[in-house]
Amino acid sequence: xxxxxxxxxxxxxxxxxxxxxxxxxxxxxxxxxxxxxxxxxxxxxxxxxxxxxxxxxxxxxxxxxxxxxxxxxxxxxxxxxxxxxxxxxxxxxxxxxxxxxxxxxxxxxxxxxxxxxxxxxxxxxxxxxxxxxxxxxxxxxxxxxxxxxxxxxxxxxxxxxxxxxxxxxxxxxxxxxxxxxxxxxxxxxxxxxxxxxxxxxxxxxxxxxxxxxxxxxxxxxxxxxxxxxxxxxxxxxxxxxxxxxxxxxxxxxxxxxxxxxxxxxxxxxxxxxxxxxxxxxxxxxxxxxxxxxxxxxxxxxxxxxxxxxxxxxxxxxxxxxxxxxxxxxxx
Numbered sequence: 001x002x003x004x005x006x007x008x009x010x011x012x013x014x015x016x017x018x019x020x021x022x023x024x025x026x027x028x029x030x031x032x033x034x035x036x037x038x039x040x041x042x043x044x045x046x047x048x049x050x051x052x053x054x055x056x057x058x059x060x061x062x063x064x065x066x067x068x069x070x071x072x073x074x075x076x077x078x079x080x081x082x083x084x085x086x087x088x089x090x091x092x093x094x095x096x097x098x099x100x101x102x103x104x105x106x107x108x109x110x111x112x113x114x115x116x117x118x119x120x121x122x123x124x125x126x127x128x129x130x131x132x133x134x135x136x137x138x139x140x141x142x143x144x145x146x147x148x149x150x151x152x153x154x155x156x157x158x159x160x161x162x163x164x165x166x167x168x169x170x171x172x173x174x175x176x177x178x179x180x181x182x183x184x185x186x187x188x189x190x191x192x193x194x195x196x197x198x199x200x201x202x203x204x205x206x207x208x209x210x211x212x213x214x215x216x217x218x219x220x221x222x223x224x225x226x227x228x229x230x231x232x233x234x235x236x237x238x239x240x241x242x243x244x245x246x247x248x249x250x251x252x253x254x255x256x257x258x259x260x261x262x263x264x265x266x267x268x269x270x271x272x273x274x275x276x277x278x279x280x281x282x283x284x285x286x287x288x289x290x291x292x293x294x295x296x297x298x299x300x301x302x303x304x305x306x307x308x309x310x311x312x313x314x315x316x317x318x319x320x321x322x323x324x325x326x327x328x329x330x331x
Contacts, residue, residue, distance in 0.1 A: 006200025007173030016049030
């Protein structure tokens with residue numbers, strides 16, 4: 001697969017793999033053996049960029065990724081995240097963010113152990129903590145880099161000014177935020193900031209949590225006990241019905257390109273900037289193969305203009321998060 005560079009020198013596959021759902025979050029609990037196999041198959045197919053976080057599980061996702069990639073850890077890039085307050089005994093989140101420097105210094109060792117690494121390839125602040133100056137957070141990660149525990153610093157869902165302030169203390173290699181044809185806020189300020197400062201951009205949920213694949217409709221039901229989409233306004237039946245126009249657009253382009261709607265959505269992202277690396281998540285082999293195939297889909301300038309112009313005319317209904325979760329972003 002084509003390689004791309006995040007920041008100054010972090011080379012990764014053009015499409016990565018988001019591993020969050022492999023330990024829950026979408027319907028039932030996945031089979032662990034199958035998920036280990038899927039991650040290893042992704043390596044065989046050319047994926048070199050894998051995304052996890054201590055909050056996923058908590059901890060279980062890092063343990064899964066660490067075990068799966070242990071034999072090839074020197075051939076891949078593993079990104080993880082800090083920034084949530086987690087009870088280490090109960091292994092449960094306490095529902096708030098924390099980027100207290102002492103906490104960062106403590107939790108990094110747990111991530112290293114679970115991921116079976118000597119140094120974390122890319123360490124994101126998962127959410128900005130308004131109670132801690134971002135300069136202190138960046139300075140703490142800088143200390144970890146100097147100590148050999150971390151190689152690269154990243155930020156997630158941070159506002160442009162916050163990114164700029166952090167970067168002045170410790171260069172930011174990548175910013176990870178939601179970005180797709182149905183959530184384009186990064187285009188307002190963050191992408192320009194990344195381009196100016198030489199920072200890579202990693203879109204999560206690049207397929208709209210499955211919606212842009214064309215496999216979800218107003219009649220789709222989600223497991224209320226396990227699926228996070230039951231908490232998202234954008235996934236109510238009325239919103240899904242209204243937002244179908246975006247999928248219809250992708251279907252039209254996909255038919256012309258002998259591709260799938262999801263592949264067009266990913267190809268559109270890849271075409272925005274050469275330093276953008278989406279990380280679609282999946283738990284199915286055929287979806288993994290489909291997502292990787294998006295790297296081979298070529299969109300002309302006319303195709304891109306057509307997609308962007310049509311998307312500009314579509315008003316997406318429903319928030320991408322519940323209000324409390326949305327308030328933790330773009331800080």
